[in-house]
């Protein structure tokens with residue numbers, strides 16, 4: 059290594075998440091909820107505005123539209139009918155609140171690593187006081203974290219790029235779930251399918267079987283659905299399949315490859 063390289067070696071920036079999560083609520087999230095979501099979509103729906111049609115598997119919303127990604131989450135829950143649902147990185151709590159409103163028979167919880175995010179969730183949805191709690195999904199699995207039949211994230215793992223944290227987050231999500239994991243993320247920000255296959259083959263998941271499906275919402279959104287049981291849905295075997303039709307971002311795809319390359323899996327059986 060050159061002398062200059064040796065001088066700066068210790069202070070080099072290694073890998074980093076997209077945001078400083080300690081100041082994220084003020085820096086970005088509050089503003090983005092207002093400008094990107096609330097200005098165009100219905101973020102929070104009241105009981106009489108939401109409906110689930112079991113025959114079609116579609117969720118209907120009266121008033122203004124719901125964001126397609128958020129609608130898909132509710133549709134997946136409606137179709138799979140888990141007994142319990144947990145959102146990782148629940149932020150302002152809108153999806154937890156909408157889910158609990160639409161499916162009162164299901165127990166909803168949420169976790170987030172940001173106390174200010176949870177404060178925002180409780181101020182938007184005081185009824186969630188006992189349902190949301192601190193949880194850093196990149197920490198070693200805690201037996202205090204809630205287990206659920208359906209665990210999901212929406213716009214969380216896509217922002218995690220520190221060292222091998224996104225692998226830890228993925229493994230924790232699967233190991234906390236008794237039946238399904240839904241990933242509503244930007245599918246160019248990680249090689250989700252390859253990373254999941256490597257974690258599975260390396261023995262990082264507790265599940266004896268793991269099926270990887272594409273789940274489509276009724277208004278154009280798509281998600282990755284991991285299931286312990288076989289379902290009548292299209293199976294996915296590669297990242298190319300979940301990225302089909304998306305405009306490629308070379309910057310994101312390059313970073314995904316770098317993130318994947320840091321994984322040391324297994325050994326395989």
Ligand SMILES: C[S@@+](CC[C@H](N)C(=O)[O-])C[C@H]1O[C@@H](n2cnc3c(N)ncnc32)[C@H](O)[C@@H]1O
Pocket residue numbers: 079082146147148149150151169170171172175193194195196211212213214217218
């Ligand atoms: C883009 S926001 C999305 C929030 C929410 N899911 C939504 O759709 O409004 C990302 C969220 O992930 C949370 N987060 C980031 N890293 C996390 C981690 N390691 N464990 C749990 N939550 C995390 C952040 O605090 C933030 O609330």
